[in-house]
Amino acid sequence: MDAYTPTTRSKVKRLHERAKYDRDSVFAILDASILCHVGYVIEGQPYVTATAFWREGGTLYWHGSAASRMLRTVEKGVPVCFTASLLDGLVLARSGFHSSMNYRSVTAFGTAHALKGEREKDKALLAFSEKLHPGRWDEIRPSTSQELKGTTVVAMEIEEAVAKARSGPPNDDEEDYAMDVWAGVIPVRTVIGAPEDDPRLKPGIAAPDYLKRIRIG
Amino acid sequence: MDAYTPTTRSKVKRLHERAKYDRDSVFAILDASILCHVGYVIEGQPYVTATAFWREGGTLYWHGSAASRMLRTVEKGVPVCFTASLLDGLVLARSGFHSSMNYRSVTAFGTAHALKGEREKDKALLAFSEKLHPGRWDEIRPSTSQELKGTTVVAMEIEEAVAKARSGPPNDDEEDYAMDVWAGVIPVRTVIGAPEDDPRLKPGIAAPDYLKRIRIG
Numbered sequence: 270m271d272a273y274t275p276t277t278r279s280k281v282k283r284l285h286e287r288a289k290y291d292r293d294s295v296f297a298i299l300d301a302s303i304l305c306h307v308g309y310v311i312e313g314q315p316y317v318t319a320t321a322f323w324r325e326g327g328t329l330y331w332h333g334s335a336a337s338r339m340l341r342t343v344e345k346g347v348p349v350c351f352t353a354s355l356l357d358g359l360v361l362a363r364s365g366f367h368s369s370m371n372y373r374s375v376t377a378f379g380t381a382h383a384l385k386g387e388r389e390k391d392k393a394l395l396a397f398s399e400k401l402h403p404g405r406w407d408e409i410r411p412s413t414s415q416e417l418k419g420t421t422v423v424a425m426e427i428e429e430a431v432a433k434a435r436s437g438p439p440n441d442d443e444e445d446y447a448m449d450v451w452a453g454v455i456p457v458r459t460v461i462g463a464p465e466d467d468p469r470l471k472p473g474i475a476a477p478d479y480l481k482r483i484r485i486g
Numbered sequence: 487m488d489a490y491t492p493t494t495r496s497k498v499k500r501l502h503e504r505a506k507y508d509r510d511s512v513f514a515i516l517d518a519s520i521l522c523h524v525g526y527v528i529e530g531q532p533y534v535t536a537t538a539f540w541r542e543g544g545t546l547y548w549h550g551s552a553a554s555r556m557l558r559t560v561e562k563g564v565p566v567c568f569t570a571s572l573l574d575g576l577v578l579a580r581s582g583f584h585s586s587m588n589y590r591s592v593t594a595f596g597t598a599h600a601l602k603g604e605r606e607k608d609k610a611l612l613a614f615s616e617k618l619h620p621g622r623w624d625e626i627r628p629s630t631s632q633e634l635k636g637t638t639v640v641a642m643e644i645e646e647a648v649a650k651a652r653s654g655p656p657n658d659d660e661e662d663y664a665m666d667v668w669a670g671v672i673p674v675r676t677v678i679g680a681p682e683d684d685p686r687l688k689p690g691i692a693a694p695d696y697l698k699r700i701r702i703g
Contacts, residue, residue, distance in 0.1 A: 306523040308534035317525035319571035354536035366633040416583040456679030467669040
């Protein structure tokens with residue numbers, strides 16, 4: 270199956286030309302992101318928690334302390350709305366109405382479950398590390414049994430998802446193009462800065478090459 | 487009142503040293519953000535929608551098409567969880583367990599209502615424009631009555647809110663500092679690029695000065 274089948278949860282009605290349901294479009298935006306927002310409900314109250322995530326195939330993973338309210342809730346298998354959003358620019362049109370933002374976002378729906386066992390958790394955390402900075406996992410201290418016990422890793426198979434994006438210049442009303450006002454796009458970019466050494470870094474340890482290959486956005 | 491009073495919704499138990507409830511801390515993060523994630527519930531299903539927002543005093547505003555499912559839902563006064571998050575860096579510790587992210591985030595709770603009347607909406611949209619690029623509102627075409635009718639602007643007074651942030655180098659286990667592995671922070675920054683002229687920009691119109699003062703992040 271190359272595309273998700275939208276139900277009323279994910280089917281975009283308004284500006285539907287901005288929506289795509291194929292896996293390639295969804296995965297491309299997910300893979301450019303590291304931060305997601307996880308939405309869940311406790312006794313009718315919505316909660317939205319920002320957290321790091323990673324993807325393998327059609328499954329999304331995130332993790333944290335076993336004491337986290339968010340993780341203790343979603344691991345029960347309650348409905349989850351997962352959103353990853355990247356802001357790409359401000360679109361300054363010749364009217365407020367047509368002013369907009371360039372962005373890429375994915376909204377995915379599903380239910381999550383906690384990975385069982387230390388080995389399964391460790392393997393998932395390895396995948397996260399390898400996605401971000403391949404090779405680093407072998408250099409750092411292995412997780413202890415106690416650390417893995419205190420860590421919850423959840424997996425959510427994507428049941429349905431939609432990718433939404435806007436790009437390009439403003440779409441102004443035809444008569445407004447004659448106005449004497451600047452219009453265009455102010456790009457917004459996520460930039461990775463130069464590595465900052467830990468003040469307690471052992472002397473003589475250089476920043477590894479994999480740091481140069483970290484990409485977000 | 488200088489601080490929000492947390493209930494179980496916003497009280498941070500784990501890593502509580504990262505949490506602040508005072509308005510200055512909350513407002514500073516909100517004012518550095520333009521994108522938020524709005525969480526709401528329809529028939530038990532959580533939804534999270536990314537959208538632009540702005541703040542006036544202790545009230546948050548966002549807007550969009552009157553046909554938007556998110557706006558049609560939240561304007562009814564249902565419980566909303568509002569989150570704004572800024573990623574500041576990847577924290578590469580000497581173990582996976584202590585690896586982390588530097589970030590700033592606000593989670594706010596409340597109920598929203600729709601602004602009534604074209605004048606009230608237009609005044610709110612003016613405030614949004616002035617926050618982003620002071621002076622531009624006077625240059626662009628005024629909103630038409632039909633545009634304002636088709637736009638919903640909602641306001642949500644913050645009932646309670648928490649600001650959470652992490653900054654600085656890794657906090658490794660004492661014995662791990664002796665390891666021969668690089669550790670430190672990979673900064674992640676939001677950068678505003680050079681303005682891109684609309685391809686249909688009228689000849690002779692220069693980019694206005696207020697574009698240089700746009701700040702996000």
